[in-house]
Amino acid sequence: MSVRTQSSQPSERAAHRAGFACFVGRPNAGKSTLTNALVGKKVAITSNRPQTTRHTVRGIVHRPEAQLILVDTPGLHKPRTLLGERLNDVVRATWAEVDVIGFCLPADQKIGPGDRFIAKELASIKKTPKVAIVTKTDLVDSKALAEQLIAVDQLGKELGIQWQEIVPVSAVGEKQVELLADLLVPLLPEGPALYPEGDLTDEPEQVMVAELIREAALEGVRDELPHSIAVVVEEMLPREGRPADKPLLDIHANVFIERPSQKGIIIGPKGKRLKDVGIKSRKQIEALLGTPVFLDLHVKVAKDWQRDPKQLRRLGF
Numbered sequence: 537m538s539v540r541t542q543s544s545q546p547s548e549r550a551a552h553r554a555g556f557a558c559f560v561g562r563p564n565a566g567k568s569t570l571t572n573a574l575v576g577k578k579v580a581i582t583s584n585r586p587q588t589t590r591h592t593v594r595g596i597v598h599r600p601e602a603q604l605i606l607v608d609t610p611g612l613h614k615p616r617t618l619l620g621e622r623l624n625d626v627v628r629a630t631w632a633e634v635d636v637i638g639f640c641l642p643a644d645q646k647i648g649p650g651d652r653f654i655a656k657e658l659a660s661i662k663k664t665p666k667v668a669i670v671t672k673t674d675l676v677d678s679k680a681l682a683e684q685l686i687a688v689d690q691l692g693k694e695l696g697i698q699w700q701e702i703v704p705v706s707a708v709g710e711k712q713v714e715l716l717a718d719l720l721v722p723l724l725p726e727g728p729a730l731y732p733e734g735d736l737t738d739e740p741e742q743v744m745v746a747e748l749i750r751e752a753a754l755e756g757v758r759d760e761l762p763h764s765i766a767v768v769v770e771e772m773l774p775r776e777g778r779p780a781d782k783p784l785l786d787i788h789a790n791v792f793i794e795r796p797s798q799k800g801i802i803i804g805p806k807g808k809r810l811k812d813v814g815i816k817s818r819k820q821i822e823a824l825l826g827t828p829v830f831l832d833l834h835v836k837v838a839k840d841w842q843r844d845p846k847q848l849r850r851l852g853f
């Protein structure tokens with residue numbers, strides 16, 4: 537077993553590398569947080585609720601010797617609806633395309649059926665190199681961490697997966713995040729940068745804005761509601777007639793729910809909840825886009841959108 541704890545210096549003569557990596561793992565494994573920590577800016581959506589990452593968001597790590605493009609996928613899970621099936625298809629398609637897969641397993645939870653389900657699927661993808669990433673190491677002591685590393689090693693042996701590395705990291709504690717990048721880079725193919733320097737993601741801004749609103753709308757709502765919310769940004773336009781040094785971006789977005797009965801939950805008493813969602817997501821959007829924003833939110837009912845292929849397409853799935 538090779539568990540890395542020290543950063544290595546890139547050799548000066550190393551060829552430039554560029555390629556794609558994706559993090560997989562069960563919901564809440566810490567994939568989005570790790571993507572953010574690697575990229576250094578909020579691009580993927582995190583939440584303490586499972587399955588909030590609906591869109592494939594790419595974060596790009598720029599280095600003098602390499603460009604690492606991170607594809608953040610939703611968690612693979614037992615599909616119960618058409619949306620669930622589509623999400624799993626997205627995950628598998630991503631696995632087949634990338635240069636390296638990072639399998640995230642939280643340090644503070646025993647390896648369970650959810651992890652095994654994903655690991656078995658991973659074992660069937662022979663060609664793509666796989667790195668096991670033990671996340672959230674700040675939540676456990678060194679003894680528990682050592683046990684988890686051994687369990688991950690054994691899981692690989694049991695299923696016939698050869699981990700290229702087993703790397704413990706803490707995205708929140710900023711531990712070993714750079715090391716992880718160091719270890720992923722050599723697994724990428726040699727080649728020039730694929731994106732201009734400075735790009736953090738190629739996800740259309742509107743999709744990222746919609747995700748930020750969705751993230752805010754999910755907070756503090758009932759357990760059954762998260763899967764019933766979708767957000768579509770209808771329009772993003774600079775306000776006309778503003779002085780050049782005081783721009784304002786007008787954003788009009790619709791928050792879709794499945795049933796009229798859910799409206800009250802989203803809007804809250806006297807509209808307070810929706811107002812809070814607007815304030816919170818506006819701040820995030822302003823931070824992301826670097827410009828003051830006027831955010832106009834509307835709640836709409838799209839009946840049973842998770843089960844209706846037409847609605848799914850309209851909502852961007």
Ligand SMILES: Nc1nc2c(ncn2[C@@H]2O[C@H](COP(=O)(O)OP(=O)(O)OP(=O)(O)O)[C@@H](O)[C@H]2O)c(=O)[nH]1
Nearest residue numbers: 564565566567568569582583584586587672707708
């Ligand atoms: N203490 C600690 N918490 C973490 C760490 N990484 C992630 N978390 C928390 O774990 C929860 C889930 O993290 P996410 O990054 O959203 O997990 P995910 O795997 O992307 O989840 P899905 O989008 O549901 O698949 C959040 O509450 C994070 O704050 C870490 O390194 N340390």
